Amino acid sequence: MRIATWNVNSLKARLDRVTGWMAEARPDVLCLQETKLADAAFPAMAFEALGYESAHHGDGRWNGVAVLSRVGLEDVRRGFDGPADAAGCRLLAATCGGVRVHSVYVPNGRSVGSEHFEEKLRWFAALRSLLDERCDPADPVVVCGDVNVAPRDSDVWDPAALVGSTHVTPEERAALDEVCAWGLVDAFRLHHADPGLYTWWDYRGGAFHRRQGMRIDLVLLSRPLAERCTWALVDRNERKGQQPSDHAPVLVDVDPPPAGSAKG
DNA sequence: ATGGTTGCGAAGCAA
Numbered sequence: 001m002r003i004a005t006w007n008v009n010s011l012k013a014r015l016d017r018v019t020g021w022m023a024e025a026r027p028d029v030l031c032l033q034e035t036k037l038a039d040a041a042f043p044a045m046a047f048e049a050l051g052y053e054s055a056h057h058g059d060g061r062w063n064g065v066a067v068l069s070r071v072g073l074e075d076v077r078r079g080f081d082g083p084a085d086a087a088g089c090r091l092l093a094a095t096c097g098g099v100r101v102h103s104v105y106v107p108n109g110r111s112v113g114s115e116h117f118e119e120k121l122r123w124f125a126a127l128r129s130l131l132d133e134r135c136d137p138a139d140p141v142v143v144c145g146d147v148n149v150a151p152r153d154s155d156v157w158d159p160a161a162l163v164g165s166t167h168v169t170p171e172e173r174a175a176l177d178e179v180c181a182w183g184l185v186d187a188f189r190l191h192h193a194d195p196g197l198y199t200w201w202d203y204r205g206g207a208f209h210r211r212q213g214m215r216i217d218l219v220l221l222s223r224p225l226a227e228r229c230t231w232a233l234v235d236r237n238e239r240k241g242q243q244p245s246d247h248a249p250v251l252v253d254v255d256p257p258p259a260g261s262a263k264g
Numbered sequence: 265a266t267g268g269t270t271g272c273g274a275a276g277c278a279a
Contacts, residue, residue: 009279010271034279036271061272062279108279148279202279204268246270246279 001071001097001256002027005144005219006238006249007105007200011035011064014245015043021238022050025251028071029096031103033146035064042066057092064089065105065145071097077134080126090123093134099225100135104145112166120148124175128182137183140257141222146200146247148216149176151186154195155215167216184220187252191232199234200247208239219252228255 004027008014011032022030035042035058042056053073058064067073074095079088090105104127109120127143135141149172153159162168180186188197198213207213221229231253239248 013271034271062277110278202268203270207268243270 001029001099001254002251003029003031003099003101003142003144003219003254004249004251005031005033005103005146005217007033007146007217007245007247009034009036009245009247011037011043011066012041013243015046017238017243017245019046019050021235021249022047022052022068025235025249027251028069029099029101029142030068031092031101031144032066032068033064033090033103033105035066036061037064055092055094058089062089063105065092065103067092067094067096067101067103069094069096069101080130091127091130099140099142102141102143102145104143104147106146106148108148109166109172112164112169117166121171121175124172124179128179131179131182135222137222138224139222140225141184142219142225143179143184144217144219144250146217147176149173150214150216151176151218155198157196157198157212157214162214167214180220183222185223185226185229187219187221187226187229188215188232188234188250190226190229197234198248199250201239203246217247217250219250221252221254224257225254228257229253230255 038060052068054068055076056066057078077093107120110116150156199217201208201213
């Protein structure tokens, strides 16, 4: 199973690029973030034509998340079913081919110490609680998307300058670590140890060409999936060319469970 | 040098 995640920074502005990429990369499951669409405007038919079922959670101008699947799409749940991010449209879960998939768009946090920063930390805590309540780490579970945190210093282009600023603070990393401690593994780092491998580059100042980015888009796998993860990639080509998103897609491949397995 | 760019939507906000 190929699972991918991509913050597209407006699906309306990026639809042709996304469908073109899907035809090439052929993910079985694709999680999108920052669609910036209301549910009524979500182009489900364009994905249906490619063989994908889809679910979307968005209310218009900001945020918006989706799950697309060509291996089934069941038990869709939007948001937290509670006050946490009730209107934020930053979380969507669905079961795809026996895997519980969560498309997440963690709040940016803006400046360190701001009210938005505190909300970001609370959002991570709510995500951890949701996993505790709804899921079992012994099952095949994926949490993927834009987490707006660089997990390690090797995930930012200039740690000396950036550690302590937003996306690169101990508080944000601890909040992300608490989610991972539920039982999730950063799939990309199973296959790539090198620094300098990013998923986001600022539009400003030629950051992409200067290789000034951060790895803030993650595919987190529960252990049964992590054990069978054979490959991971950031598709940097999608940050190039006409009207790219400021994020590149991340892909992972997971082998099917062994015959006779009860899970998956 | 609090700059720079993009998207939405039609000015300013968010990232």
